Amino acid sequence: MAGLCTGRVAAVTGAGRGLGRAHALALAAEGARVVVNDLGVGPDGTGGGASGPAQRVVDEIRASGGEAAAHTGDIATTAGASSLVTTALEAFGRLDTLVNNAGFLRDRMLVNLGEDDWDAVLRVHLKGHFLPLKHAAAHWRSEMKAGRAPEARVVNTGSGAGLLGSVGQGNYSAAKAGVIGLTLVAAAELGRYGVQVNAVAPAARTRMTEWTFAEAMTAPADGFDAMAPDNVSPLVVWLGSAECTGVTGRVFEAEAGRITVMEGWRPGPTADRGARWTPAQAGEAARELLARAEPPRPVYGATAP
Template identity: 65%
Template sequence: MGICAGRVVIVTGAGRGIGREHALEFARQGARVVANDLGTGPDGDGRSGGPALSVVAEIEELGGQAVASSDDVSDWDGAARLVKTAISAYGRLDVLVNNAGFLRDRMLVSMTEQDWDDVVRVHLKGHFLPLRHAAAYWRERSKAGDQVAGRVINTSSGAGLMGSLGQGNYAAAKAGIAALTQVAAAELARYGVTVNAIAPAARTRMTEEVFATAMARPETGFDPMHPANVAPLVVWLGSPESAHVTGRVFEVEGGAISLATGWRHGPRVDRGARWDPAEVGAAITTLLDSAPPPEPVYGT
């Protein structure tokens, strides 16, 4: 039956790569899946219903149940239709996996306004809108007296946690997703909903050049960069077993899962009065000497 038997799951960006593996593994674990994908290129251009329909066909071949959606998750009405699709098809919604996105990599001095707007819209707004409509549904159910066990799994990135050269737009959006995850976890707990995020490393259309040399190990056949390695964590976070985990960000790569620890209050110097600008430098030196060095930005 699997750990998600009977649950209804939306996966955005489900047509290829990491999202496709999420959708397939949820189906293997007994969930009914809404596979959402616009079918765009790696840079967000173009549109095709083929990728979503393809993963639905794969799920049906496995003996599972799935429907396709080509709604735009960065559009208010499109995101609302996506949530309604799950409810219309299967009578409920239990899990939302926000995964859709693309890249427009540029150094900051070369990045256009459109490069910035499009990436932030699809990644950050494309996380907020499905979450907003799913949360409203779960709140309504909770207020009606239903026992809600809602799950949201967002997709951040190491670029959002550490920064990444040439990806200012993507890194900013992914950092925003991590913060959104923390806020949503705190706000939605009262309705029986948990909200967590992952920062995955895997070989996809967006990262194939970066991870091209990381291939399967001949002695075991295990490919540490295969996108299927990310799905087990996401499926578990979408299951009833994860009810005690919320507001967390997990890094996942190959067979490794780690818990990311974000911004925390660090060393502090309190003068007890307003600072003289000439004295600030010495205080900053004391603070820097007392704190661990920051993690390096990817690519430096």
């Protein structure tokens, strides 16, 4: 297959269904050889051990004339993340692009959110981004030291919940905010090794979001399904290609036919007294600054005041 990613090898985590599957198929359609990772768990992370989802996507890619290999390891473990890189190297001789996508939900309001559900979601989303990134980066650093400068790309998966917060998703929002912070640090640290790191905050209908987008379960009459995961994948493919040279440390929202560059925390109104404030003075200054500041966007699911 000839295309934007011809000659590249990509690994996609959580690629058995939903967004990950769409990304894997789109990368393959543009010529990439793809390592399809999926643990085969349910929407809440339970179960697992089934090779079916990953292998089915591999079969789809091969049926379309592409090349792919399945990986069913747990990428939130050192062994699983390391073997993801090893699978790419053993199957295809190289690794050029890592798409971190794996995740699940265990939604609860904060007062009902158990410690186990907090830990599980932070583990798969945040640790499950960190470990594959760490092991892929170690490989690319070795390549650079050996004189083989990579054109490596990492695409992390954020969320609007991580940018704005989402009621009932304290664990998920915290994890996705962490993914954005990790993306910024990785972009700064890994550029010297030829690695570009970006994040995409997608909105699409998947097993994780089927209740959120229940009203959009049926494609409209014009044939454009605005909530299809496939709408997000073109941006992911481009960010995973050599064509996006010079783009790193950025966060994009992708939904339907819209792409938005997200602009994060920036200094707003400031007051400097040149000396220590009293609590009353600090409060008065804070109120004056807030009156001049842009109001925050509402948290997803928040009740209007």
